[in-house]
Every structure is written in structure tokens, then in C-alpha cells.
């Protein structure tokens with residue numbers, strides 16, 4: 001273990017290596033026990049060395065974005081959590097490139113400032129580009145796959161560029177869910193428009209999103225199983241709004257959100273989640289699939 005700690009310190013820098021770091025600090029649910037190591041990676045060259053070493057040692061690792069879709073175990077994670085700090089955003093004509101560690105909000109603002117339209121709908125979604133691509137995040141009938149042209153990845157020790165048609169994008173789905181890779185950056189094709197018009201559209205989206213719960217959460221917990229099955233509405237109709245275990249609650253404001261009302265544990269959240277899943281299945285015959293990603297042992 002000390003050899004690994006020394007190696008991590010050597011390649012990432014002592015200030016970028018945290019030991020027994022509470023995951024509650026790094027996830028929007030604000031729950032989760034300690035990660036054995038959490039490392040901040042400043043460059044793709046360092047990332048490549050780090051992943052090669054971890055794969056050689058068969059040591060588990062998890063790439064974390066903003067932690068906005070992750071439920072971390074109360075027991076933490078016995079491995080290395082990697083946070084990418086590369087955040088470059090640049091463009092050429094209507095093409096925008098962003099590093100995986102860049103915030104989606106920063107890319108949306110960058111596009112607006114350069115008179116590029118196509119990402120306004122993403123205003124207010126908490127994500128990094130890496131997490132956004134992995135999840136194919138979306139809102140208001142749009143998703144990132146509408147505008148992604150290519151993605152740079154590190155897979156099996158090799159850096160490659162995959163085109164959008166190779167990425168098996170679907171509703172909250174990407175290839176990376178079946179074929180793990182570290183996403184390094186993404187290229188988007190946008191279109192030209194007036195910055196002021198783009199800004200107005202972004203403002204409208206923000207106004208709509210203000211109705212979402214403000215307590216710590218990971219956004220929608222369950223995927224929509226069919227286009228006309230509105231999960232939040234179904235949960236609400238079953239009288240589950242406000243259902244609570246410990247500090248975890250089905251948000252009465254938006255019933256597909258489970259919120260941390262203060263002091264929730266992963267276990268509390270799971271109990272609420274399973275209760276909702278069971279109740280919906282008994283009432284409708286539909287077994288809801290979770291959208292959120294689980295990190296560490298769940299029991």
C-alpha cells in the first residue's frame with residue numbers, strides 16, 4: 001500500500017493525493033465514506049501513467065466527475081478515485097473541444113460567449129464533460145449526443161478518438177457503460193447565432209430548472225422506462241412524495257429526486273430507493289432502472 005501511496009505522490013504531486021478522503025465531500029448527495037486514495041490529475045500524460053500502473057497492479061480505480069450522479073457507499077471505496085483537473089475549452093469555427101475535466105456549465109457559457117448555439121438546454125446541469133458524455137446527460141428532449149462529433153479516450157493503454165456513431169449513445173446511455181474507458185475530451189458541432197439570443201434561451205432554461213429541489217441530491221434517481229412514463233408523476237400519484245428514511249427523502253417537489261435533508265447515509269438513500277422501486281413495480285408492473293451510479297459496496 002505504501003508503495004502505491006509513494007507512486008501516486010511521485011506522479012501526481014503530494015498536494016494532489018488525499019488518503020482516506022470522505023467521498024461525501026466530492027458527491028452532490030453529500031454522502032459516502034472514505035476513498036482509500038483520491039487523486040487530482042493535472043495532465044493527460046500523468047493520467048496515462050497512472051492508469052497503466054493501476055491496471056498493471058490490478059488495483060481498482062474510479063473516475064469521478066462532479067459526483068452529480070453518484071451514490072457512494074457509507075463504507076467508502078477501497079481503491080483510487082481519480083479526478084481530472086484538465087479543463088481546456090477551445091473552438092474553431094463551429095467546432096468546440098473541451099477536456100473531460102471541464103465543467104459542462106463552462107462549455108455552455110463559452111459557446112454563448114462565442115455566438116455558438118446548440119447547448120443552451122444544458123444550462124444548469126451539474127456535470128463535467130467526462131461525466132456528461134458517460135451518462136449522455138440531457139434535458140428538455142435534448143442530450144449531449146445531439147451535438148457530439150468525437151470523443152478522445154484512453155482505453156486499454158491507448159489514446160484513441162472515437163466518432164459519435166461508435167459510441168452507442170441512447171437515452172442516458174453510452175458505450176462506456178459496457179466498454180470502460182477514460183474519457184479525455186469531447187468535440188461538439190454547434191451552429192452560429194447571436195450571443196444575446198443564446199443568453200435569453202439559457203435564462204429561460206434556468207428559470208425552469210429553479211423549480212427543481214435545492215437540497216443535496218443526484219438529480220433523477222430512475223430512468224424513464226418508456227417515453228410516456230413520467231417517473232416523478234407516477235411516484236407522486238402513489239403518495240410517496242415526502243417518504244423518508246433517516247435523512248433521505250423522496251422530494252415532494254420532484255418525486256424522482258431523493259434528497260438529503262441533512263445527515264442522510266447511503267443506507268438511508270438505498271432504503272428509500274428500494275421502497276419506491278417496489279411500490280412502483282407492485283402498482284404498475286414496471287421495474288424502474290436506476291440512473292444513478294453506485295460507488296463502493298452497497299448493502
Ligand SMILES: Cc1cc2nc3c(=O)[nH]c(=O)nc-3n(C[C@H](O)[C@H](O)[C@H](O)COP(=O)(O)OP(=O)(O)OC[C@H]3O[C@@H](n4cnc5c(N)ncnc54)[C@H](O)[C@@H]3O)c2cc1C
Pocket residue numbers: 028062063064065066067068069070084100125126127128129130131132133134135136137138139176181182183184212217218219220293
Ligand atoms: C441537481 C441535479 C440536477 C440534475 N439534472 C440533470 C438533468 O437535467 N439531466 C441529466 O441528464 N442529468 C442530471 N443530473 C445528473 C448529473 O448532472 C448527470 O448525470 C451528469 O452527467 C453527471 O456528471 P458528473 O461529471 O457529475 O459525473 P459523475 O456523477 O461524477 O460520474 C457519472 C459517471 O460518469 C463516469 N465518468 C465521469 N467522468 C469520466 C471520465 N472522464 N471518463 C470515464 N468515465 C467518467 C463516472 O465514473 C460515473 O460512472 C442532475 C444532478 C443533480 C445533482
